[in-house]
Amino acid sequence: MANKLSLITKGFIKENPTFVLVLGMCPTLATTTSAINGLEMGLATLFVLVLSNIAISLISPIVPDKVHIPVYIVVIATFVTVLQLVMQAYTPSVYKTLGLFIPLIVVNCIILGRAEAFACKNNWIDSALDGLGIGLGFTASLTVIGIVREILGSGSVFGWKFIAGDGILAFVMAPGAFMVLGYLLVLFNKIKK
Amino acid sequence: MEYFLIIISAIFVNNIVLAQFLGICPFLGVSNKLSTASGMSLAVCFVITLATVVTYLVNQYLLVPFGLDFLQTIAFILVIAALVQIVEIVLKKVSPSLYQALGIYLPLITTNCAVLGVAITVVTKEFTFGSAAPHMLNLAESTVYAFATALGYGLAMVLFSGLREHLALNDVPKAFKGLPVALITVSIMAMAFLGFSGIV
Numbered sequence: 001m002a003n004k005l006s007l008i009t010k011g012f013i014k015e016n017p018t019f020v021l022v023l024g025m026c027p028t029l030a031t032t033t034s035a036i037n038g039l040e041m042g043l044a045t046l047f048v049l050v051l052s053n054i055a056i057s058l059i060s061p062i063v064p065d066k067v068h069i070p071v072y073i074v075v076i077a078t079f080v081t082v083l084q085l086v087m088q089a090y091t092p093s094v095y096k097t098l099g100l101f102i103p104l105i106v107v108n109c110i111i112l113g114r115a116e117a118f119a120c121k122n123n124w125i126d127s128a129l130d131g132l133g134i135g136l137g138f139t140a141s142l143t144v145i146g147i148v149r150e151i152l153g154s155g156s157v158f159g160w161k162f163i164a165g166d167g168i169l170a171f172v173m174a175p176g177a178f179m180v181l182g183y184l185l186v187l188f189n190k191i192k193k
Numbered sequence: 194m195e196y197f198l199i200i201i202s203a204i205f206v207n208n209i210v211l212a213q214f215l216g217i218c219p220f221l222g223v224s225n226k227l228s229t230a231s232g233m234s235l236a237v238c239f240v241i242t243l244a245t246v247v248t249y250l251v252n253q254y255l256l257v258p259f260g261l262d263f264l265q266t267i268a269f270i271l272v273i274a275a276l277v278q279i280v281e282i283v284l285k286k287v288s289p290s291l292y293q294a295l296g297i298y299l300p301l302i303t304t305n306c307a308v309l310g311v312a313i314t315v316v317t318k319e320f321t322f323g324s325a326a327p328h329m330l331n332l333a334e335s336t337v338y339a340f341a342t343a344l345g346y347g348l349a350m351v352l353f354s355g356l357r358e359h360l361a362l363n364d365v366p367k368a369f370k371g372l373p374v375a376l377i378t379v380s381i382m383a384m385a386f387l388g389f390s391g392i393v
Contacts, residue, residue, distance in 0.1 A: 022372060025221065026306050030214035070274060073303075077267040085263060103266040103313055107306040109218060174212050175383040182376030189368040 007129040011137025017110045018141035019188040024110040027101045028142060029177040035158045038146025040094050041101065042139025044083060046132070048105050051079045053119040053131035060120040072115045077106045110138060148180050196337050198322040198393050203341035205389040209307055210349040211382060216307030220350060221375060223298070225361075230354035234347030236298040238340070240280065241308050244273050245339035248312040249332055269312050274303045307346060311339050322393065353382065 017023050024045070031041040055075050063071050084102055087095040095102060105111065114134055119127040150156055153171035155163030170176050209215050216237070223233045248269045256262055281299050284292040302308060315335040319327040330338060356378055365374050 022221075023218075025217040026214050029217060070271075073270055073274065074267065077270050081263060081266050084266065100310060100313060100317075104215075104306045104310055106266055106270050107304050107309050109304060112304065170384065170387075173383075173387065174214070175380045175387065177214070178376045178380035178383055182373045182380060185373040185376065186368045189373070 004126075004129055007126060008133040008136070011133035011135070012140060013192075015134065015137070016141060016188075017134055017138045018145075019185060021110075021113075022185075023113060024108045024138065025181075026104065027108065028145065029174075029181060031098055031101050032142055032146040032149055032177065032180075033153070033172050034150045034156075035143055035146035037097060038142035038144075039139060041098055042135070042142040044087070044098065044102060045105055045108060045110070045138055046135030047083055048076065048079045049111050049114060049135040049138075050128055050131035051082075052076045052111055053114055053127040054124050055079070056115045056119040057122055057124045057127035068120070069112075072112060073106065076111055076115070080105050110134065145177075145180055145184060148184070149176055152176065152180075195322050196334070199320075199334060199338050200341040200344075202322065202393040203338055204345040204348060205386065206391075206393050208345045208349055208386050209311070209342050210346060211379070211386045213310070215310040216305050216346060219298075219301060219305055220346075220353070221372065224350055224354040224357055224375075227351065227354045227358060229298075230350045231347070232294055233298045234343075234350045235294070236302060237305065237307065237346055238343035240273075240277060240299075240302045241311055241343040241346075242336065242340045243280065244276055244308050245312050245315055246332070246336055247276060248272050249315060249335050252316045253332075265313065265316070269309060273308055273312070277303045307342075311342055315339065349382070353379065356382075 011017065013020075015021060018028055027041050027045070032038040052072075052075055056072055059071070059075070060068070080103060083105070084095070087102065114131060118130045122130070147157055149171050150158075151167075153167045153169065153176060155161060155165065155167040168176070171180065203209075207213060210217065210220050219233060219237075224230045251268060251272055252262075252265065256264060256268060261268075277299060281292075284299075315330050315338060319329055320334075320338075321327045357375060360374060360378065369377075
């Protein structure tokens with residue numbers, strides 16, 4: 001039981017995909033303009049990660065070794081398409097804000113990485129929990145980056161404004177994304193020691 | 194004139210790394226040395242241009258007529274993966290020296306989100322250049338856009354690797370070593386590139 005629990009909790013600190021493994025940088029930088037956008041992007045990735053981990057752990061015994069990467073990519077792309085259709089139907093505004101970065105979940109290295117490193121060697125329950133853990137860790141990091149950028153860039157958290165005025169615009173734009181991630185990595189390095 | 198605007202906009206104003214956040218993983222991963230950075234840029238340039246032309250044609254003549262637009266993501270990633278394989282095989286036969294130079298960077302490109310990103314952008318986004326009304330790009334414009342975007346990628350990559358070579362010689366505080374200081378450097382580069390905004 002403790003073992004299963006550790007599968008879920010490891011994504012937050014020990015194997016945090018953003019701050020320790022430094023994977024999936026593109027959505028991390030691009031979609032964290034506000035806390036809510038970061039949270040939504042994290043949840044979208046979580047959805048694909050859990051489903052693709054389950055499917056890959058079930059099919060991996062019968063996939064020939066030579067073509068396993070293309071097969072995994074098609075599996076992931078299928079779930080991304082499912083996600084695109086679901087989001088278009090139920091949350092069109094979120095789909096519009098995240099835009100290009102929803103189809104780009106296909107090439108997010110976290111997902112293919114978990115398929116290679118975990119799902120193809122473990123049973124489907126453990127793989128689902130692993131996907132959930134890493135996905136939650138990713139969501140948490142994106143939300144943290146989003147919160148920092150939103151506070152500095154527009155003086156609000158989750159849309160709740162507590163500083164009057166405009167904030168520092170650069171933090172909503174590209175330079176702020178790189179800078180906030182850089183300084184958060186420094187902080188994470190300090191804490192880990 | 195329009196092609197000129199597309200080129201300036203894709204290289205400087207909407208630089209793929211510094212403004213659109215695409216292809217960050219290889220950008221941070223192989224920019225330690227100037228020589229590897231230029232090798233990677235060359236390979237990316239080649240594949241982005243080729244992949245955009247092929248996916249544009251696949252979309253226009255295969256997916257849209259049959260109402261299969263929703264399969265774009267799957268179809269494009271398969272086309273790109275196959276294309277990278279073909280390019281690898283052809284280059285090995287035709288130009289072994291170029292193949293040697295691109296080496297390990299070619300297979301890595303399949304998972305470079307810049308390639309898929311540009312391919313999806315040109316078939317889904319409407320562009321405005323100069324005074325022209327918003328419109329979808331045609332094949333020639335898409336090709337120019339893809340090539341110019343790839344040049345922008347190369348520019349950012351080569352500039353950054355030059356900075357990084359100098360950074361390696363400096364005494365950086367322990368917690369900043371490696372990636373953090375690199376990211377802060379990119380941030381300052383992105384700030385410099387913000388100066389180009391508004392010129393197109």
